[in-house]
Amino acid sequence: MESLKPWIVAAICAASMTSEMTCATVPLPSGSFVMMEATKSCPADGSGAQTTCYMTSPAQALKAVTNLQEAGVEYFMIPSATLDEAEVLAAAIDSRSAKFLSSERWTLDPAINADTGVFDCNAYTQQRINTFLIPLKLHHPESFIGLQLKDEAAQPEHANLGALVQCVRNQPILADLKIFVNLAPVNANDASLYTPNPPQGQAGAISPADFGVDCISNAIVDRSKLNAMTNRYTSFVVSALDKIKPDYIAYDLYPFNAALGTCTVAREQLMTSNSSIIAQQANVRGVVSVTYLQNYQQAAPEGNPNEPQHASFRDLRWYAAWFYAFGGRGTANFISHDEGQNFGMLDAANNPRDIAFEQQSVFGFTRQVQDALRGYSYIDFLAPWLGVPSGSFVGWLPSQDIMASEYSNPTNGTDIVIFVTRPNGPVAPATSGLNNWRTKVEKLNFGTGLWETVGQSTNAINIDFGDLPAAVYRLTD
Numbered sequence: 060m061e062s063l064k065p066w067i068v069a070a071i072c073a074a075s076m077t078s079e080m081t082c083a084t085v086p087l088p089s090g091s092f093v094m095m096e097a098t099k100s101c102p103a104d105g106s107g108a109q110t111t112c113y114m115t116s117p118a119q120a121l122k123a124v125t126n127l128q129e130a131g132v133e134y135f136m137i138p139s140a141t142l143d144e145a146e147v148l149a150a151a152i153d154s155r156s157a158k159f160l161s162s163e164r165w166t167l168d169p170a171i172n173a174d175t176g177v178f179d180c181n182a183y184t185q186q187r188i189n190t191f192l193i194p195l196k197l198h199h200p201e202s203f204i205g206l207q208l209k210d211e212a213a214q215p216e217h218a219n220l221g222a223l224v225q226c227v228r229n230q231p232i233l234a235d236l237k238i239f240v241n242l243a244p245v246n247a248n249d250a251s252l253y254t255p256n257p258p259q260g261q262a263g264a265i266s267p268a269d270f271g272v273d274c275i276s277n278a279i280v281d282r283s284k285l286n287a288m289t290n291r292y293t294s295f296v297v298s299a300l301d302k303i304k305p306d307y308i309a310y311d312l313y314p315f316n317a318a319l320g321t322c323t324v325a326r327e328q329l330m331t332s333n334s335s336i337i338a339q340q341a342n343v344r345g346v347v348s349v350t351y352l353q354n355y356q357q358a359a360p361e362g363n364p365n366e367p368q369h370a371s372f373r374d375l376r377w378y379a380a381w382f383y384a385f386g387g388r389g390t391a392n393f394i395s396h397d398e399g400q401n402f403g404m405l406d407a408a409n410n411p412r413d414i415a416f417e418q419q420s421v422f423g424f425t426r427q428v429q430d431a432l433r434g435y436s437y438i439d440f441l442a443p444w445l446g447v448p449s450g451s452f453v454g455w456l457p458s459q460d461i462m463a464s465e466y467s468n469p470t471n472g473t474d475i476v477i478f479v480t481r482p483n484g485p486v487a488p489a490t491s492g493l494n495n496w497r498t499k500v501e502k503l504n505f506g507t508g509l510w511e512t513v514g515q516s517t518n519a520i521n522i523d524f525g526d527l528p529a530a531v532y533r534l535t536d
Contacts, residue, residue, distance in 0.1 A: 085237055085306040085347050087433055089426050090133025091418075092160075092239065092309075092349060092391035094207075096398040097138045099407040111408045113151075114144040120151035123409040127395060128155055130404060130415045131422025135159040136207040136239065136391075142191050149199050160205040160239055161195065163187075163223070167209045168256070171219060178219040180226035188230060196232055205237035208303070211247075211311070212240070213255045214295055217302040224303060237306040241351070241391075242299055244312035245292045245333040246270065252295050267325035274322035289332045296340050309349035309391055310337050315374055318364035327481075330381050331445065338386035342437045349389040350382045352421065354414050355401045367401065372420035377483045377528040379425050384462040384479040384529075386437040390425050392418060424505065424527065428477065431503055431531055435466035435475055444481060452476060452534060453520075454492040461486060461522065474534040478522050488523045493534070503531040 100119070101112035108115050113123040124135065137148050139162045152159045170183035196203050206227065208220055220240070227233050243251045243262075250261040267274050271284030279285060300308060312333045319326040334350065341348035352375050357366040370378075379390055394403040397412075404415040439450040442462040449455050452465050452474050460482055466475040480486040500514035502523075510533055514520065524530050 084345070087347060087429065088133055088349075088389040089430055090128075090131045090422065091352070091389070091425070092134040092136055092307075093127055093132045093395050093404075094136050094210075094351075094391065094393050095138050095395040096403060097140075097396065099397045100405075100409060107407070113409060114138070114140055114147060117147055117150065119409055120148050121154065123395070123405060124148070124151045124155050124157065126405055126409060126411045126415065127392075128157060130392070130411065130418040131426065132392065133157065134204070136162065138162055139165055142194060145191075145195055146198065149195065149202060153199060153202050158202050158204045159199075160207045160237075161192065161203070163206045164209050167212075167216070167219060167223060170223070178222035178226070180222065180229075183223060183226055184230075188227065188233070192227065192233055192236075193230065196236075203236075205239055205306070208238060208240045208305070210241050211243040211251065212299075213251070213257075214253050214298050216255050217298050221302040221304060224305070238303070239307040239309065239349075240299060240303055240305040241309040241311060242296065242337075244310055244329070245288065245336065246312070246329055252291070267322055270325075270328065272322065272325040272328060274318075274325060277322060277324050279324060279328070285328060285332075289336065292332065293336050293340070296336055300340055300344055300346060305346060307347045307349055307389070308337060308341050309351055311351040311393060313351070313353040313355075313367055313393075314378065315353050315368050315370040316365050317368065320368075330378070331385070331442075334382045334387055335385040335440075338382065338388070338437075341388075342386050347388045348382075348386070349391050350379065350387055351391045351393045352378065352418070354392045354418055355394050355398070355403050356414065358397070358400055358402045369414070370417070372417040373528075374483065375417065375421045376424045377480070379421065379428075380477075380479045380529040381462075383428055383432075383477050384442070384464045385440050386464055388432070389429060390421075424529075427503065427505055427508060428529065428531060431475060431533075432466055434470065435468045438465040438467050438474075440464045442481075449494075452494060454494045454518075456491055457489040458486070461489065461491075463491075472536060476520070476532050476534065478520075478524070478530045478532070480524055480528045483528070485526070486524055488521065491520045491522055493518045493520065495536070497534045497536060499535040501533040501535075503533070 101107055101114050113120040137159050166187050170179050172179045224238050246264045248263050248265050250257040270288040271281035273280045314326045338348040353370045356369045396403045396405045441447050441450040441456055443456050444459045450465050462479045464477045496518045501510040502513045504511050
């Protein structure tokens, strides 16, 4: 099988030559980001203003924040709001010692000069910075930590978003705000990637056949199409990173539906391509990479094979583990509340649905992995089924059903290896060889949160996943 490693290395080298290398000074998340939705809690007719609206009722704001925080949310990406509405939600977030980002999803277009098509910093300063961002920062200097930019912006919008970011950073009081940008997924069609504000119905996803997968045989039949998709998306991601210069970069691939459930090769290729491109390109620039989790489902299933299905905590742990296998750093939740035809984590009355309880279990897993990696730099990945059987620390993997990522801490001289299951299900214990002898091998116990010594003076690791999709080991020379 053709190795994926040359493509990854080439992408990283190209990035290092064409972009400004940075050191990661952005806080690494323990919990998740959440995209907040208010249309059902705060209906346009005002009927929910006193009973459910968390944008106007302090009690409901506290209820929504508390329930989301219990599901693992650390950073709240608040909806588009007036300053008074934002203050209500921010006060609740302050009371829970959490953090929030304002929504700049709809503030870009009004600040673009109609004649030149170029972002106008003066207009944005008058319309947004002076009237909303600065007052909000003055009132909440610790909890207001960043901006969530226009969601799934098309490539022609990247330069204007970068100008918006620079305009904000030119304000001394706002200079430390972190920038969060979410991109369309790797299988987005051309209208999604290249057309700003595409007409209704044009944005969408390409089919497995379009990226070279035959779902009847469940196999890759045209690798040139697969390469074309990944090359196209790499250029798109590099554009966003280098022109916008965010602190956090995310993507929203939602792979749990009937269509991909019966076409597992397509799902594997999408998960691999999306996670590796985002994480690898972000890591080389010191940007924190984030993947959205599918915390929503069709409220009343209609039998459409592409409609979002319920993703259990086991599904989402596995999906997050794949992201870690390629160097990913954090997770986000879509979506906070019921929206349109979909259930979210909370209902319209801000009560938790089963999706929130599932996410609480996911958080118990993701938090421990992300905290274990704090202070460690991503080094390499291994995946025998992708033609990458060895890495810097791990000499070989014994199974096509196991992947791994390697991290190193130059301060304390230890390394971490995260082994991840390729299938969404049990994988038998196996022994992996190391490139060097290690004085001590420890395994993270997800039950206690403690490191347990499982080997001494050894050049091997006995990988045991138990009932989890990942096993985390710390190596000491």
